Structure formats: structure tokens, C-alpha cells
Amino acid sequence: MKKIYFLILSFLLLLSCKNDEKMEAVEAESPFVNFNIDAVPYAKLSTYSFFTGDLKNLNPSKKVIPYEPASSLFTDYALKKRFIWMPESTKATYASDDQSLNFPVGTVLIKNFYYNTVQPGNTTKIIETRLMIKKASGWIFAEYLWNDEQTEANLVTGADFTSGSSKNVTFKKTNNDIVTTAYRIPSESECYACHKLDNQPVPIGVKPQNLNVSYNYPNGLKNQLQKLVDEGYLQSYPSNIVSTVDYRDTSKPLDIRLRSYVDINCAHCHQEKARCDYRAIRLSFNKTANFANMGVCVTADEPIDQSLERIITPGNHNKSIMDYRLNSVDESMRMPLLGRTVVHDEGVELLKQWINSLNQNCP
Structure with missing residues (x-):
């Protein structure tokens, strides 16, 4: 009887070892960056091995984590797929709701810009991929x-990276309008202009206030900050983050939607120690609860004409400089100055609704 038990036990141990070997083989074959x-x-982008299979499918490799801010920066209606990768055994840390996470050296932020209704044929076409890489000297x-x-x-180098370039794209909007844009591939200096803070390049979208929302991962919905913690990419985060919202979500208050929109689209320039800090407005989400920081009843440094003197004239978008600038494609007038060549109709409409809802009397 003991001999039979011994044979059975030996068989089970052998089977267990084979199963372990099979699992280890699968793990060894998993793609790594x-x-x-x-x-x-x-x-070449493919050299990093950020993605598995056909490169254009953007299927992330092991530990390449997708993310999406609550509201997205407008870039001529381009769609985006964003990812984070960090070296093994490193973690980001929380600084504040409105500051980018403190990422370790070696972090790569990956942002792909594409259209899925390119004409003719409504095809999908990726235009560019932008990386921010944190080296010991900075981003x-x-x-x-x-x-x-x-x-x-392919990596943009030489004059194209020094001066930037454009690529004509014709696509269909969700309202079926056909739009052709001279899509801008930014120069290094243009990247720096938007990402400059205290004379250093910094990320924009990866702030706790923007990531404190759920994302639909392959295994289901999860808070994005918690996902980073679970993946070993973030040390911790507080439970009381004051978060931005999706500006398209009409179930949210109008002012919160508008403040979220200007935060992601405008605040990187209109904040202290940034490119446009000489202007009166401060458009970070944590500043715009004070409507004066939004420009309400504030006389502009450079009025357009006598009918356009205030940045925001309550109740009248037609007499508000911010509305005028968002409606403009003139490089000397438009807002934002960089990152778009066409008018963002939905953003303009959101601003218009908010301005016309105000009933303050300016002095």
C-alpha cells in the first residue's frame, strides 16, 4: 500500500513540475520593453518594443499601462492613445492634486495621435507618436x-525637429462634416513652449486631478491611480483629490466642465512660471473657482477693439475676448496659440454657454 501511495505522490509531483515549467515558459515568452x-x-519606434504584434494596433507590451485624462487636450480633432512605462522596481510619488506625478528617471510617457475617419474610406491612420523620456538631467x-x-x-530629426512640419489630413467629424487640416507636427521648441514650467520641461496631463477617474482596462473598470499603485508604478495617493471631469459629460455642472476644459487646454501656459504667466488669467483647475482668474470682468492687456475689452463679459460671449480667440484660427489671435489649426466647435460652444449663463455686473 505504501508503495502505491509513493507512486501516486511521485506522479503528482512530476505533473506539478511540468505545469510549473509550462507556466515559466509562457512567462519567459512575454514581451518586454x-x-x-x-x-x-x-x-525607430518599434525598437522600444512598447507594443506587441502589428505596431499600428498599439497593443501594449507587459507593464506598458494605458491612461486617459478626464478631459483631453484638443489637437485638430485627433484621437489619442496614451501609455506609461517605467523601469523595473521604480515608483512615482504624489506631490499635489494639480502637479504631475513625480516620476523616476527612465519613465516614458507615450502619446499616439490618430484619426479613424480619414477620407476617403473612413480609414484609421496614426499621424505621430510623441514620447517624453525622463533622463537624469530632466525630461x-x-x-x-x-x-x-x-x-x-521614424524619429523626427534635423530641420523638421528644429522647425516643425505639417501634414495634410482630411477626415470626417462626428457630425459628418468633412474637414481638411494642415496637421502640425511640432518642433522641439513648440513642445517646450507648452511643457515649460519654471524653465524646465514637464508633463501636462498626468496629474492626479486628471487621473482620478476610472479606465476600462482589459480586466474591467478601475481607478487609474489605483491601477498605477497595483502595477507598482505609484507609491500611494490621497483619497480626497479634487478632480477634473470630462468636459463632454453634460451630467456635470457647467462651470466644472468649462474649468476642466480650460485646465487641460490652456492652464499649461496660463499659470505661474509658465509661458503666459505675464497675462492676468490663471486657468489651472484649482484657481478657476475664483472667476476673476478666468477673466470675468477683467480688462485684457491687449483689447481687440472697443467692443472687445474684457476677457469675459458676463452674459455676452460676443463681447468676450476669450470667446473671440477660441473662435479664431489666426496665429496672432487664436487661443491656444499652438496645437491647433482649426476651431474646436464643441469647446467654443461650451465656453459660450458658460459665459451666457453668468449674470454678474462688472464695475
Whole structure:
């Protein structure tokens, strides 16, 4: 009897070992990112192995985590797929609701810009991939332009990175309007202009206030900050974060939607120690509960004409400079100055509704 038990036990142990070997083999075959901080940026996007399978499908590799801010920056109606990758055994830390997470050296923020209704044929086309890579000396920018075959994205260098370039794209909007835009591939200096804070390049969207919302991961919905904690990418975060919202969500208060919109689209310039800090307005979400920081009843530094003197004239969008600038595509007048060549109709309408809802009397 003991001999039979021994044989059964030996068989089970052997089976267990084989199963373990099989699991280890699967794990060993899992794709990992290729990253040498001294060699990046690489000449080709595929070299990083951020994505598995066909590159254009943007299927993330192991530990490449997707994310999406509550509200998205407008870029000529381009859609975006964003990802974070960090070196093994490193973590980001929380600083404040409205400051980007403190990321470790080696972090890569990946942002892909694409359209899924390119004409003719309503095809999907990725235009560019922008990386922010944190080196020991600080953040650097790497711009990758996709080829027409959508098989590779090549590092933008030389005059194109120094001066920027444009790419004509014709696409269909959700209202079926056909739009052609000279989509702007930014220069290094243009990247820096928007990402500049206290004379250093910094990320924009990866703030706790923007990530404290759920994302639909393959395994289901989860708070994005909690996901980063679970993945070992974030040390911790407080439970009382004052968060932005999706400006498209009409169930939210109008002023919160508008404040969320201007935060993601305008606050990176209109804050202390940023590009436009000489202007009167302060458009970070934590500042705009005070409507004076939004420009309500504030006389502009540079009035357009006698009918357009205030940044926001309560109850009258037609007499509000901010509305005028959001409606303009003139490079000397438009707001934001960079990142768009067409009018964001939905953003303009949101601002219009908010301005016309105000009933303050200006002195």
C-alpha cells in the first residue's frame, strides 16, 4: 500500500513540475520593453518594443499601462492613445492634486495621435507618436512620424525637429462634416513652449486631478491611480483629490466642465512660471473657482477693439475676448496659440454657454 501511495505522490509531483515549467515558459515568452537610457531616443519606434504584434494596433507590451485624462487636450480633432512605462522596481510619488506625478528617471510617457475617419474610406491612420523620456538631467522630447504604410514611425530629426512640419489630413467629424487640416507636427521648441514650467520641461496631463477617474482596462473598470499603485508604478495617493471631469459629460455642472476644459487646454501656459504667466488669467483647475482668474470682468492687456475689452463679459460671449480667440484660427489671435489649426466647435460652444449663463455686473 505504501508503495502505491509513493507512486501516486511521485506522479503528482512530476505533473506539478511540468505545469510549473509550462507556466515559466509562457512567462519567459512575454514581451518586454527594450530600453537603454543612454541610447534613447531610438531611430525607430518599434525598437522600444512598447507594443506587441502589428505596431499600428498599439497593443501594449507587459507593464506598458494605458491612461486617459478626464478631459483631453484638443489637437485638430485627433484621437489619442496614451501609455506609461517605467523601469523595473521604480515608483512615482504624489506631490499635489494639480502637479504631475513625480516620476523616476527612465519613465516614458507615450502619446499616439490618430484619426479613424480619414477620407476617403473612413480609414484609421496614426499621424505621430510623441514620447517624453525622463533622463537624469530632466525630461526630453522625442517625436516619431508614421509612414503611410503604418508599419513604422521614424524619429523626427534635423530641420523638421528644429522647425516643425505639417501634414495634410482630411477626415470626417462626428457630425459628418468633412474637414481638411494642415496637421502640425511640432518642433522641439513648440513642445517646450507648452511643457515649460519654471524653465524646465514637464508633463501636462498626468496629474492626479486628471487621473482620478476610472479606465476600462482589459480586466474591467478601475481607478487609474489605483491601477498605477497595483502595477507598482505609484507609491500611494490621497483619497480626497479634487478632480477634473470630462468636459463632454453634460451630467456635470457647467462651470466644472468649462474649468476642466480650460485646465487641460490652456492652464499649461496660463499659470505661474509658465509661458503666459505675464497675462492676468490663471486657468489651472484649482484657481478657476475664483472667476476673476478666468477673466470675468477683467480688462485684457491687449483689447481687440472697443467692443472687445474684457476677457469675459458676463452674459455676452460676443463681447468676450476669450470667446473671440477660441473662435479664431489666426496665429496672432487664436487661443491656444499652438496645437491647433482649426476651431474646436464643441469647446467654443461650451465656453459660450458658460459665459451666457453668468449674470454678474462688472464695475
